[in-house]
Amino acid sequence: MRVLAFSHYVDLALELISAGKGLGEVSLIVTSDQEGRIGEIRGADEILLCKELDSGDQEGLVELISGLGSEYDVVLLAGDRRGRELVGQVAHRIGASSAVDVSSLSAEDGKLVIERMTFGGKAVAVEELNLPAVISVQKGKFKPLEEGEPSVREISAPSIDRRIEVLERKEKPKVGVPLDKAEIVVAVGRGFKKKEDLKLAYELAEVLGGVVGATRPLAADLKWMEEEVWIGISGVRIAPKLLIVVGASGQQQFAAGIMDSKVVVAVNTDPKAPIFEQADYGVVMDLYEFLPVLTKKLRELKGG
Amino acid sequence: MADFDVIVVGAGPAGSVASYLLAKEGHTVLTVERGKRPGAKNMFGGRLYSWSLEKVFPEFWKEAPVEREVTKEVLGFLHGDRGLEIRLSARPRGRSFTLLRAKFDQWLAEKAEDAGAEVISGFKVEGPLIRDGRVVGIVAEGDEEMEAEVVIAADGALSFMAEKAGLRPRLSKEDFAVGAKEVIELPKETIEDRFGLSGDEGAAQLYVGDLTEGVVGGGFIYTNKESVSVGVVMRIGSLASKVSKISTAMWEITEKFKSHPLIRRYLEGGKLAEYSAHIIPETQFMRGVRLYTDGMVVVGDAAGFCVNYGVTVRGMDFAIESARAAAEAVHQALESGDTSAKSLSRYQEILSSGMLREFEAARKAVDLMEDERLYTSIPKIAVESLEHLFSVDGRPRESLYSFVRKEFSEEGISLLSALLLGWKALRSM
Amino acid sequence: MDIAVLVKQSLDVQELRVDQDTGKIYIEDAPTKAGDIELNATEEAVRLKEKLGDKAIAVMLSTWGASGKRQKEAREALTRVLAMGLDGAVLIMGEGAEKGDTYVIARALAEEIRGKFELVLAAEGSEDNFSGLLPARLAAELGWPYVAYATAIEVEGDHVKVTRSLEDFEEVVRVKLPAVISVTQEINKPRVPKLVEIVKAKKKPLDQKDFSPPDEPKLAIKTLKVPKVERKQIVIEGDVEEVAEKLVQALREEGVL
Ligand SMILES: Cc1cc2nc3c(=O)[nH]c(=O)nc-3n(C[C@H](O)[C@H](O)[C@H](O)COP(=O)(O)OP(=O)(O)OC[C@H]3O[C@@H](n4cnc5c(N)ncnc54)[C@H](O)[C@@H]3O)c2cc1C
Ligand SMILES: Cc1cc2nc3c(=O)[nH]c(=O)nc-3n(C[C@H](O)[C@H](O)[C@H](O)COP(=O)(O)OP(=O)(O)OC[C@H]3O[C@@H](n4cnc5c(N)ncnc54)[C@H](O)[C@@H]3O)c2cc1C
Numbered sequence: 001m002r003v004l005a006f007s008h009y010v011d012l013a014l015e016l017i018s019a020g021k022g023l024g025e026v027s028l029i030v031t032s033d034q035e036g037r038i039g040e041i042r043g044a045d046e047i048l049l050c051k052e053l054d055s056g057d058q059e060g061l062v063e064l065i066s067g068l069g070s071e072y073d074v075v076l077l078a079g080d081r082r083g084r085e086l087v088g089q090v091a092h093r094i095g096a097s098s099a100v101d102v103s104s105l106s107a108e109d110g111k112l113v114i115e116r117m118t119f120g121g122k123a124v125a126v127e128e129l130n131l132p133a134v135i136s137v138q139k140g141k142f143k144p145l146e147e148g149e150p151s152v153r154e155i156s157a158p159s160i161d162r163r164i165e166v167l168e169r170k171e172k173p174k175v176g177v178p179l180d181k182a183e184i185v186v187a188v189g190r191g192f193k194k195k196e197d198l199k200l201a202y203e204l205a206e207v208l209g210g211v212v213g214a215t216r217p218l219a220a221d222l223k224w225m226e227e228e229v230w231i232g233i234s235g236v237r238i239a240p241k242l243l244i245v246v247g248a249s250g251q252q253q254f255a256a257g258i259m260d261s262k263v264v265v266a267v268n269t270d271p272k273a274p275i276f277e278q279a280d281y282g283v284v285m286d287l288y289e290f291l292p293v294l295t296k297k298l299r300e301l302k303g304g
Numbered sequence: 305m306a307d308f309d310v311i312v313v314g315a316g317p318a319g320s321v322a323s324y325l326l327a328k329e330g331h332t333v334l335t336v337e338r339g340k341r342p343g344a345k346n347m348f349g350g351r352l353y354s355w356s357l358e359k360v361f362p363e364f365w366k367e368a369p370v371e372r373e374v375t376k377e378v379l380g381f382l383h384g385d386r387g388l389e390i391r392l393s394a395r396p397r398g399r400s401f402t403l404l405r406a407k408f409d410q411w412l413a414e415k416a417e418d419a420g421a422e423v424i425s426g427f428k429v430e431g432p433l434i435r436d437g438r439v440v441g442i443v444a445e446g447d448e449e450m451e452a453e454v455v456i457a458a459d460g461a462l463s464f465m466a467e468k469a470g471l472r473p474r475l476s477k478e479d480f481a482v483g484a485k486e487v488i489e490l491p492k493e494t495i496e497d498r499f500g501l502s503g504d505e506g507a508a509q510l511y512v513g514d515l516t517e518g519v520v521g522g523g524f525i526y527t528n529k530e531s532v533s534v535g536v537v538m539r540i541g542s543l544a545s546k547v548s549k550i551s552t553a554m555w556e557i558t559e560k561f562k563s564h565p566l567i568r569r570y571l572e573g574g575k576l577a578e579y580s581a582h583i584i585p586e587t588q589f590m591r592g593v594r595l596y597t598d599g600m601v602v603v604g605d606a607a608g609f610c611v612n613y614g615v616t617v618r619g620m621d622f623a624i625e626s627a628r629a630a631a632e633a634v635h636q637a638l639e640s641g642d643t644s645a646k647s648l649s650r651y652q653e654i655l656s657s658g659m660l661r662e663f664e665a666a667r668k669a670v671d672l673m674e675d676e677r678l679y680t681s682i683p684k685i686a687v688e689s690l691e692h693l694f695s696v697d698g699r700p701r702e703s704l705y706s707f708v709r710k711e712f713s714e715e716g717i718s719l720l721s722a723l724l725l726g727w728k729a730l731r732s733m
Numbered sequence: 734m735d736i737a738v739l740v741k742q743s744l745d746v747q748e749l750r751v752d753q754d755t756g757k758i759y760i761e762d763a764p765t766k767a768g769d770i771e772l773n774a775t776e777e778a779v780r781l782k783e784k785l786g787d788k789a790i791a792v793m794l795s796t797w798g799a800s801g802k803r804q805k806e807a808r809e810a811l812t813r814v815l816a817m818g819l820d821g822a823v824l825i826m827g828e829g830a831e832k833g834d835t836y837v838i839a840r841a842l843a844e845e846i847r848g849k850f851e852l853v854l855a856a857e858g859s860e861d862n863f864s865g866l867l868p869a870r871l872a873a874e875l876g877w878p879y880v881a882y883a884t885a886i887e888v889e890g891d892h893v894k895v896t897r898s899l900e901d902f903e904e905v906v907r908v909k910l911p912a913v914i915s916v917t918q919e920i921n922k923p924r925v926p927k928l929v930e931i932v933k934a935k936k937k938p939l940d941q942k943d944f945s946p947p948d949e950p951k952l953a954i955k956t957l958k959v960p961k962v963e964r965k966q967i968v969i970e971g972d973v974e975e976v977a978e979k980l981v982q983a984l985r986e987e988g989v990l
Binding site for chain 1: 744746747749751758834835836839857858860861862863864865866867868869870872873874878879880881882894898899900901902903904905906907908909912917918919951952953954955956957958959960962964965966967968969973974976977978980981983984987989990
């Protein structure tokens with residue numbers, strides 16, 4: 001099978017190569033802004049270097065990948081927002097099947113069989129995709145390969161009739177320890193009354209040596225977190241050994257992001273909150289009352 | 305001109321039946337339900353006596369989502385981990401069906417919709433809209449006003465509509481009982497096997513005994529098609545004085561009931577599908593309720609038409625019948641163009657010549673069931689006496705008569721009053 | 734400039750029951766509704782239309798067959814968005830639609846949209862599937878530009894200015910109309926319709942059409958599995974000090990401290 005891969009993020013591209021190698025030969029598209037990192041790329045058979053295109057140009061990418069795509073059986077993209085934005089457009093342009101956020105993939109009888117979460121994480125769909133197929137791969141599911149120096153071939157960018165113009169781009173603050181790699185996470189929800197109160201969670205995370213994550217409303221809507229990163233189906237899926245969920249109701253879309261956690265603790269004033277069904281240990285209590293005491297106890301433990 | 309001829313608050317059985325009948329007469333009807341869908345929030349034990357709904361929809365069971373027709377009645381006494389069951393296998397007069405409210409209420413509401421009523425769910429009504437001492441509509445959530453010639457309060461046991469319209473006093477905890485119920489899924493064959501049923505036959509099983517720790521109340525099991533409804537009913541008044549948290553107490557007692565050896569064998573291997581709790585109006589408070597005022601009538605649980613027999617509750621049939629009477633009175637009032645209290649008093653008249661007699665009788669029976677000994681001493685004596693009767697271990701035995709007499713005197717009950725109690729209990733059930 | 738809002742009839746995943754032991758998923762029993770993010774898309778359409786004075790129409794292609802229950806739910810979902818201020822709705826429904834993949838659905842929707850609308854608003858992902866594939870495919874089918882993850886939209890003549898939120902930056906782009914744009918939950922706060930608006934919404938034009946698949950789907954669902962997540966669900970009771978103590982103890986025993 002011939003596989004074409006691309007990601008806006010070189011780190012994710014490495015995961016795509018790994019996923020693609022299970023299927024066959026992998027060609028990776030590298031854009032001008034990524035050229036400097038070519039040396040880090042392992043495992044791909046070939047690098048298609050397009051010096052005329054920047055990874056910030058979504059329209060250009062749709063055109064480039066759709067143009068190349070018809071020569072491949074499978075196109076792999078990454079599960080970040082821009083990666084996902086490309087999937088449907090490219091698939092439709094080349095008349096391919098499609099799926100996003102795929103957690104496993106294999107070739108069977110001339111089809112691509114994939115698994116992905118559906119129904120807000122309550123089910124996993126096993127789907128059989130006709131070839132060609134365009135899919136995005138879930139982050140963190142495939143380990144980058146260490147071996148294999150790819151050959152490099154330069155390609156040119158197709159000319160396009162541009163209809164989208166980027167006027168402005170504002171960087172968001174960078175994330176410290178990424179949530180999906182953290183061993184201990186304190187997840188906060190709308191149970192916190194104001195931004196300053198998050199201090200209680202940061203203190204708890206600090207004694208535990210963990211990081212603070214949030215539900216979507218807190219991060220994306222209220223923007224109480226320094227970084228706009230949230231846990232869940234539309235955000236990050238985490239897999240810490242300890243997760244303490246504080247003041248979050250545990251709606252399905254959030255719950256989908258915490259399923260791989262080893263031990264889950266929930267603190268919520270509402271005994272009927274769905275989060276308690278997803279927790280190993282439940283504390284039905286006001287977080288303002290409980291967190292300071294817990295933090296104090298843990299501090300004593302760590303200190304002595 | 306008012307926005308609607310009639311606004312009905314609540315799409316439980318009472319609300320939907322009233323909506324259906326009035327829409328069918330050609331009146332414009334708006335039905336407002338707080339739950340996400342009709343029935344979404346509603347629960348009950350499990351049995352509908354069909355007499356009243358039959359008058360609205362003859363042979364409704366052929367079409368409505370009912371579960372099973374009750375053909376087996378069981379009365380059980382529990383004491384410690386022992387128990388006694390009395391099984392009546394006969395078709396009593398009048399049909400009754402087990403059902404699940406989520407489906408059934410939705411069906412009834414659809415009937416109302418098909419007849420032309422606008423049924424809107426997910427909207428809470430805050431109270432009646434009152435102008436110059438007359439109810440002229442409703443105030444919906446977000447302070448929105450909506451006018452109607454007549455408002456029908458079918459908003460259930462807590463009825464803020466009736467309270468805010470001054471039709472009933474503010475109620476306290478003591479005016480209610482509580483019920484908790486679980487729906488436990490089991491394969492159809494397992495249910496038929498364990499309860500001795502075939503086809504669409506169903507069982508209704510009631511239990512009294514020490515599980516409620518002296519509180520008036522008991523446990524029930526109703527069989528559905530592929531699940532059983534299991535739960536307990538208890539009087540809050542007596543409960544409130546004993547435990548601080550009613551909801552945890554209800555849950556614990558339900559658990560205790562389910563794990564009793566006699567009950568457990570019915571449920572083994574089943575899967576919990578839902579848990580719910582609800583309040584039940586106690587019949588005493590009815591004494592302070594008025595059923596109508598200018599521009600408004602009250603039906604169903606909101607009017608207190610619910611009888612709590614201690615172990616079992618009956619209210620659906622009364623809710624439906626009262627809604628039917630109200631619909632008739634409201635229809636006449638709308639036709640005559642007079643929706644004053646005087647005109648709507650027809651509602652009470654219709655009830656007085658019909659349902660109220662049945663309701664009064666049922667309520668009298670309840671007064672007899674008040675005796676706490678029915679829930680403590682009687683089950684104990686019944687279980688221990690039979691245990692005594694069937695115990696053979698080669699040692700000389702006391703006669704059953706003297707054993708029973710001793711049991712009674714231990715419980716401080718004379719034989720005569722025991723007989724009376726038994727007789728009353730039988731009569732009231 | 735007329736606006737189409739794509740409103741998906743989503744399974745209410747919160748109410749969807751799955752059995753972890755038997756792997757059974759009770760899809761038929763679960764209710765459906767308009768997805769939450771579709772309400773954001775509707776709100777945005779209503780705001781734009783209030784400024785532009787044109788029409789905004791909901792378009793729903795139901796993928797749950799055509800049973801009475803699903804029809805009723807579809808109409809209820811549309812009533813809900815109509816009550817928010819849309820001018821009308823198109824409901825496309827029929828047996829066979831449940832087998833349609835995003836390729837088939839996008840093609841069928843394009844038929845309804847082409848020539849009638851200049852702006853299509855959609856949710857970044859549907860509530861039950863959250864793939865975001867449909868608006869992207871629809872744009873490709875129509876040959877229109879596509880911008881996802883919008884957190885603000887402004888119309889400027891025959892262009893729209895869209896602010897969009899990506900993982901590590903925020904972008905402002907200018908897009909030539911006609912275009913397809915998908916929005917996030919953060920773009921606005923959907924208005925809650927009043928009772929009277931719901932009553933009126935039931936009288937707004939709702940055009941129901943039969944679905945006929947324009948082509949064969951390109952994928953098939955083989956199975957749906959239920960992931961097993963086992964949680965102890967122990968509720969720790971006591972006063973604050975006791976609970977904290979017991980929790981720390983339990984976490985130590987788990988070896989996660
Ligand atoms: C398609 C789609 C995708 C989505 N994706 C995501 C996603 O990826 N991630 C995500 O998080 N959400 C997502 N959402 C939103 C999600 O549905 C919920 O709205 C969100 O998770 C709720 O966040 P919350 O728990 O912080 O807030 P709420 O649901 O408001 O819960 C707050 C909780 O705090 C408790 N509380 C209040 N006060 C206290 C106190 N003093 N002490 C203790 N507890 C207290 C309350 O009892 C309540 O349970 C998505 C929604 C849709 C439609
Ligand atoms: C544990 C238990 C067991 C029972 N067992 C039985 C039994 O086996 N057989 C039997 O016949 N009866 C039984 N009952 C009693 C029966 O459930 C009630 O009598 C019956 O439901 C009354 O019907 P209703 O329409 O008056 O009120 P409800 O069924 O309570 O309906 C009221 C409706 O109004 C809605 N509502 C309330 N407030 C508002 C508002 N402000 N705005 C909008 N909508 C509102 C509610 O959501 C609800 O849908 C039982 C009750 C309980 C609690």
